[in-house]
Amino acid sequence: MDGQGTSGAAEPSGGAAEPSGGVAEPSGGAAGLSGGVAGPEALRPLVDEVLAGLAAGARRRGGPIVPGTPAEVAAAVREALAEARGPAALRRLAELLAYGAADPADPHCAAHLHCPPLAVAVAADLAVSALNPSQDSWDQAPAATALESELLAELAESVGFRPDRAAGVLTTGGTESNLMGLMLARDQRLGPDVELNGLPGNVRPRILASEAAHFSVQRAAALLGLGERAVRTVPVDRQLRMDPAALADAFAEAGWEGATTLAVVATAGTTDTGAVDPLHAVADLAARHGAWLHVDAAYGGGALFSERLAPLLDGIDRADSVSLDWHKLGWQPAAAGVFLAREARTYASLARRAVYLNPADDEEAGYPSLLGQSLRTTRRPDAFKLAATLRVLGRDGLGALVDRCHENALRAAELVRTTPELELHCDPVLTTVVFRYAVPDPAGSDRVNAGLRRELLRTGRAVVGRTELPGHGPGRVRLKLTLLNPHTTEAELASLISAVVEAGKAQPGARGTARPAT
Structure with missing residues (x-):
């Protein structure tokens, strides 16, 4: 790759006293910190370098994706890594990243559920990266903890859940959200301490999902100890919507009685056609057989913003849990997934107490904790960029x-x-x-x-x-x-x-x- 470009990045400021070891302490430039009162000034010239590199790389690419073979792209990366050294490296590597990108902002880049993020969302995400809060304890992210709770209440109401009874969390996307929904389904039906190998022979936990459901349903079943074969796929119509009659047949088949069916996964926006399963019909069958209903609306959830398309999701309020992804039809930089449970009490099996993060006496004194809402511990406040976008x-x-x-x-x-x-x-x-x-x-x-x-x-x-x-x-x-x-x-x-x-x-x-x- 050619053209290294010049750097305007600030050098580490000179004149600082050296410690006894003779090594100058970093106090600015690339070795400066992004937080504190001086953080924005340390960031400003470096952000300018990144923006210049992004612009140069996009111009060189000149289209939706870098031309060439995978081997040629890998060779360009090796060359750039070998050349990029010192203050100019940041701009050089930003240029490489943009040149070698598939750019979803280009009209000819239209393959995947991979959105071009809104500039306002990216700017908001920069603030999060600069401050680097983590939401595994209140004392690492006081405002972000309260902000996520407020945002989730809004989103719960948007799907028809009662905000005062629902619970949820920001996730890495549909895969994590689907795992959480099926985990809660397993725990509600079998108990969180169940030994799957010790279940009676006539109890075979199963999950019903359409042939067009996301592959993460099978992955979640495997991670939960049920095995991928626990997922029984239900036929779909030409638009790839689940067939309710076929779902009823799946419940009725020998060995698939409702007593052993943990959950039904309905899809609101299939990856291929954007199809929405008949939510009311699926909800009726799930309720009749006592199965948890999880709605994967990672793609279709964006329709909730549209008066024209929101009726497609009629019935989503009957779900026990819902997946949403705002890094699809929400134009957020990844990750911006959301998991919502209709009843907070069903979240009980995720509750965790770590004395160094959420001691009981802190919570009794009014310091809230989100540790028991997520499968993760360290977790950045991804709610901020969505909250900023919604307010703007x-x-x-x-x-x-x-x-x-x-x-x-x-x-x-x-x-x-x-x-x-x-x-x-x-x-x-x-x-x-x-x-x-x-x-x-x-x-x-x-x-x-x-x-x-x-x-x-x-x-x-x-x-x-x-x-x-x-x-x-x-x-x-x-x-x-x-x-x-x-x-x-x-x-x-x-x-x-x-x-x-x-x-x-x-x-x-x-x-x-x-x-x-x-």
């Missing part, structure tokens, strides 16, 4: 961003529908468009669609998602646009679709396969 933009402002992304998905779907070479899988629900380059032969279709996506990556033209529909055999590979940039224009969407078509036509076996326009 308001719920209506975030709702407008959700609506723009939904509108872009509808526009992109129409472009796919009217492009002869492409085939739309289903209408968008949230902000995701699933489609493929049309090739009659199933195996050929899979090769062409997988190949065109890699070609777009290699040339740095676009980052398009890849998925596979449920089932078996060839013909299931699909392309996916996850549209989370509210500033993307219709012309930019058309350019992205054109890039997909051009890359498809260049694939072996793709010519002459266009379907008639409809």
